[in-house]
Amino acid sequence: MKTFLITRPRHDPGLHILHAWSENVITEAIAHGWNVRKADDKHANKKEVQSRLAKKPDFVMFNGHGSDELIQGHNNETLVNTSSSNLLRGTIVYARACKCLNRLGSAAIKNDGRAFIGYKGKLIVWSINEGAAKPLQDPAVEPVLTASNQVPISILKGNSVEEALKKSKKVAEKKMLELLQSNEPYSAPALKGLFSHYFLIDFEGDSTARVY
Amino acid sequence: MADEYAKKLIIERLRNMPPNVSVSIGDNGTYSRNELIEQVRTGSEIGLETIHVELEFIRQLPRLAKRVQG
Numbered sequence: 001m002k003t004f005l006i007t008r009p010r011h012d013p014g015l016h017i018l019h020a021w022s023e024n025v026i027t028e029a030i031a032h033g034w035n036v037r038k039a040d041d042k043h044a045n046k047k048e049v050q051s052r053l054a055k056k057p058d059f060v061m062f063n064g065h066g067s068d069e070l071i072q073g074h075n076n077e078t079l080v081n082t083s084s085s086n087l088l089r090g091t092i093v094y095a096r097a098c099k100c101l102n103r104l105g106s107a108a109i110k111n112d113g114r115a116f117i118g119y120k121g122k123l124i125v126w127s128i129n130e131g132a133a134k135p136l137q138d139p140a141v142e143p144v145l146t147a148s149n150q151v152p153i154s155i156l157k158g159n160s161v162e163e164a165l166k167k168s169k170k171v172a173e174k175k176m177l178e179l180l181q182s183n184e185p186y187s188a189p190a191l192k193g194l195f196s197h198y199f200l201i202d203f204e205g206d207s208t209a210r211v212y
Numbered sequence: 213m214a215d216e217y218a219k220k221l222i223i224e225r226l227r228n229m230p231p232n233v234s235v236s237i238g239d240n241g242t243y244s245r246n247e248l249i250e251q252v253r254t255g256s257e258i259g260l261e262t263i264h265v266e267l268e269f270i271r272q273l274p275r276l277a278k279r280v281q282g
Contacts, residue, residue: 014236017225065239076239098238122238124265129232129244140233187229192235195269195276 001209002032004156005057011062011072017097017125017135018093020143020183027150034059044073048137053080058211060088061152066097066118069104082107087115091207092161094152098122103202115161115205117151124196126189126198140186143179144193147172151201155211162207172198177186219259222252222266238259 003130004024010019019040037057044064053060058143062079065072070081080087083105093108094117095101101118108116125145131138150171154164172194179191222243226249236242241260251259 012236013234013242014238017236067239072239122240122261122265124238125236126233128230129234173280176276180277180280186233188229189224189233189235192269194264195272198276199268199272 001035001058002030003037003055003057004037004059005037005049005052005059006040006061007044007063007073007079008041009072010041011075013127013132014125015065016132017138017141018146020135021060021141021149022063023136025149025156028153032158033167034156035070039073042074042081042126044071044075046079046086048105050075050084050087053091056090057161058091059152059155060093062095062097064097066095066100066104068099069107071095071097071104072186073201078180080104085113086111087091090114091212093156094155095119095121096148097120099204102203110157110204111126113205115203115207117161117165117201119197120202121198121200123200124193128186130194139184140187140189140193143172143190144197145174147175147194148201158210158212160208160210161203161205163210165201165203167200168201210212218263218267219252219255222263225266226252226262243267 008019010016037040062071070078073079088108089112105116105118126140128138128140147168150168152166154167179187229245234242234244
């Protein structure tokens with residue numbers, strides 16, 4: 001059975017949004033017959049996540065903070081860095097974290113990772129203050145995370161890395177067109193968030209990598 | 213140091229955003245609109261990064277509009 005590992009720390013407002021929006025990804029994974037392994041909240045720690053990575057999941061999605069060289073989990077503990085990137089061998093990764101495509105992505109591929117999808121810069125998410133309790137209903141958040149979610153959902157459905165990125169960008173372009181023509185008060189912050197996803201997402205590794 | 217014109221431009225752009233929005237900038241934290249304006253005004257690291265991101269957004273906007281409108 002195909003195995004999907006997802007990390008969902010939730011110790012600050014930005015991560016709370018990513019956590020909530022990952023629920024839909026998990027639902028899709030289950031619907032498509034994946035064995036889902038969640039590392040939520042305090043379970044998104046180095047020991048537990050590295051133990052699960054050692055079991056070689058087919059697809060890994062990290063939500064968290066990041067830098068050029070690493071991805072963090074609960075309370076910003078480093079989960080994987082360039083030195084431990086061999087743990088990503090044989091897997092497809094989507095890192096919903098800032099900057100880590102730059103060096104961690106390259107290191108993962110040098111250590112025989114299949115593909116690493118991530119961001120070249122800082123992923124910026126605008127939100128409405130009153131929407132903090134209900135991030136799934138926040139119109140400033142919805143466009144960027146709908147486009148972002150298209151990446152893992154496409155992989156979970158058996159699409160290649162290249163196809164997943166194309167589908168995500170297509171969703172983003174459709175939403176950007178709507179936002180550019182909108183007079184809604186939250187279209188400007190929503191567009192800025194979508195812009196960061198659209199221009200910063202990229203990948204290293206095999207563009208044809210997929211999980212059947 | 214950021215160009216003073218760029219700083220004023222970005223502050224005005226942020227002032228045109230709804231007052232009840234916040235932005236999460238990776239592990240730099242979450243800032244309300246007014247807090248972000250203050251970061252730009254004082255030229256902090258977050259403020260300078262905001263200026264950079266906003267200027268890039270302005271530069272890319274015509275290309276973006278052309279691309280998404282086909």
